[in-house]
Amino acid sequence: MTNWSPTLITRVMLALAVVLSAFPLYWMLVIASRTNSDAVSVPPPFLPGGNLGENIVAVLNNEDAHFLLGLTNSFIVASVVTVSVVIISTLAGFSFASLNFKGRNVLLLAVLLTMAVPLQQMGVVPLYRLMVSLEWTGTLKAVILPYLLNGFGVFLMTQYTRQAVPMELVEAARVDGAATLRIWWSVVLPAVRPGMAVLGINTFMLMWNDFMWPLIVLTPDNPTVQIAITSLNARFSTNYTLIFAGTALSIIPLIAVFVAFGRQIVGGLMEGAVKA
Amino acid sequence: MSIDTLPRAVRHTPHRPPGRRWRSRLDVKAMPYTLVSPYFILFAAFGLFPLAFTLYYSLYDYDLAGTTEWAGLENYTKLLADEDFWNAVVNTVGMFFLATVPQLLLALFLANALNKRLRLRLAIRMSVLLPLVTSVVAVAVVFTQLYARDWGLVNWILGWFGVDALNWRAERIPSWIAIATMVDWRWTGYNAIIFLAGMQTIPKDLYEAAAIDGASRRRQFWQITLPMLRPTMIFVVLNSTIGGLTLFSEPTTFYNGNVDGGSQGQFQTVAMFIVKQGFREFDYGYAAAAAWLLFLLILIGAFVNFMFVRRIGGTK
Structure with a gap:
């Protein structure tokens, strides 16, 4: 029999991995709760101080950073994109997985191909010019729209629907006289909810973190949270406590989502990886 | 499987009104395309369009003054x-x-x-x-x-x-x-x-x-x-x-x-x-x-x- 219990080296390695993964976040908290002279002292401080509240208030009150607006904007952008992508992907995934139609395989292949093209980097110039001619630069619309296109989502939901909704179930509903949309609503949606959750969480995190496109198309006075941090960083580059309090604020929503849905995220990632 | 034979049998049940049958045919034929269409509309607007225009722009010379000139390769x-x-x-x-x-x-x-x-x-x-x-x-x-x-x-x-x-x-x-x-x-x-x-x-x-x-x-x-x-x-x-x-x-x-x-x-x-x-x-x-x-x-x-x-x- 194979012995699957971990050796000492394995345990040490895992402990190290956990510590290293958490350390920069811990460090963020340490500096964010200190004073500026602590942040630049040698040796560096290793324990959190008592200035966290003060530093956060300073970030929120900083007129140049528009931090609160950045948080709100990021929340709007990430939510709108997440909801739209999940709906669009679930509909298309159902169609690809459970319905028969001419050209299905070709269209699915087209979806797969778009996944391989880094559109947001490749197409920045025309996308930007498009937003200029629509006079949408500086608005959230400009950030949101290009990201509604998400080939990964369609692919994931196609795979998920295939596995979660047996064809017999769809056929049976058809026999009972249910229209396609009705089948989607009553048969498919309840079954693919876990897949939707994984896609939703993924999309939300990606959007919250998105950087290059907002940096191009938005202005610092109407930023997303990543742009707000960048403005802080550019203008007050030596004011570490201020910047770190900002970064801490910017990851709180993500950590909250992660703690709440950690099990699903890990499970979803692993499932998706094997099926891809 | 008997399930495969069922739909045909049902389609011939007499009490279904003809208008509804027509509608259900349309539903079966057109709905699959309707459901994938949002994705492909977005694909045209934010996928194909930027790629094609990136190629187009790359063949022109732009300068700060805003003038544009054909540049070939x-x-x-x-x-x-x-x-x-x-x-x-x-x-x-x-x-x-x-x-x-x-x-x-x-x-x-x-x-x-x-x-x-x-x-x-x-x-x-x-x-x-x-x-x-x-x-x-x-x-x-x-x-x-x-x-x-x-x-x-x-x-x-x-x-x-x-x-x-x-x-x-x-x-x-x-x-x-x-x-x-x-x-x-x-x-x-x-x-x-x-x-x-x-x-x-x-x-x-x-x-x-x-x-x-x-x-x-x-x-x-x-x-x-x-x-x-x-x-x-x-x-x-x-x-x-x-x-x-x-x-x-x-x-x-x-x-x-x-x-x-x-x-x-x-x-x-x-x-x-x-x-x-x-x-x-x-x-x-x-x-x-x-x-x-x-x-x-x-x-x-x-x-x-x-x-x-x-x-x-x-x-x-």
Whole structure:
């Protein structure tokens, strides 16, 4: 029999991995709760101080950073994109997985191909010019729209629907006289909810973190949270406590989502990886 | 199966009104297309359109005054002779290797460790995924401070070993290392989880048979785990290739949000080069041409890495 219990080296390695993964976040908290002279002292401080509240208030009150607006904007952008992508992907995934139609395989292949093209980097110039001619630069619309296109989502939901909704179930509903949309609503949606959750969480995190496109198309006075941090960083580059309090604020929503849905995220990632 | 024969039988039930039958035919024929259409409308607007127009723009010369002139392939020939562009290519590829090779090796060993019978399994898996859910910019800011020359933690620790304080941002290789660690910190755990998922699909009896034949644990890893992991490996490597060659956030934040990539451009990536040309010099044609060359670079990278992974573990 194979012995699957971990050796000492394995345990040490895992402990190290956990510590290293958490350390920069811990460090963020340490500096964010200190004073500026602590942040630049040698040796560096290793324990959190008592200035966290003060530093956060300073970030929120900083007129140049528009931090609160950045948080709100990021929340709007990430939510709108997440909801739209999940709906669009679930509909298309159902169609690809459970319905028969001419050209299905070709269209699915087209979806797969778009996944391989880094559109947001490749197409920045025309996308930007498009937003200029629509006079949408500086608005959230400009950030949101290009990201509604998400080939990964369609692919994931196609795979998920295939596995979660047996064809017999769809056929049976058809026999009972249910229209396609009705089948989607009553048969498919309840079954693919876990897949939707994984896609939703993924999309939300990606959007919250998105950087290059907002940096191009938005202005610092109407930023997303990543742009707000960048403005802080550019203008007050030596004011570490201020910047770190900002970064801490910017990851709180993500950590909250992660703690709440950690099990699903890990499970979803692993499932998706094997099926891809 | 009897289920297959059922629908036809039902369609002939007499009490269904003819209008409804027509509607249901339309539903069966047209609805599948309707359901996928939102995706393809978006694909046309934000996929095909930008790609086609990137090609179009790349054939024109734009200047600051806003005049446009047909340039043919001039942008491309200019790029291929542009030292700054090649500098960005070298930086991108260099950082890609510096980040990806250790990252995938570490991820592989970490996945192997995670595959053991462990207490606190979910907690450990969640911890190694933690970096992925933190925002890139925030993490880059933290690392930049850790790498600060005069008071950064990294230099302080190096000082114990008698190493003089390094100016991480000012020199080429140190800046690459700093940026590579940011990338690795973020992605090693994620890739380990993906590898782990692949490892769990390998049938256990393969290992049992090998153990009976007297194969050591290490040998089992090299002879069974690694070759069986090849499909997962291809997925991970292609993912890392696309991500690594379009690197933007970490090096940009490392220089306080500036796309120059250091005083000498020592860590400017191709993605940063494109943004600089397009949105600081407003040379749209030049930026668009660079975007196509970046795409070419990704295709080459993906192909080379794909061939490389296919060879790993032999073709037994």
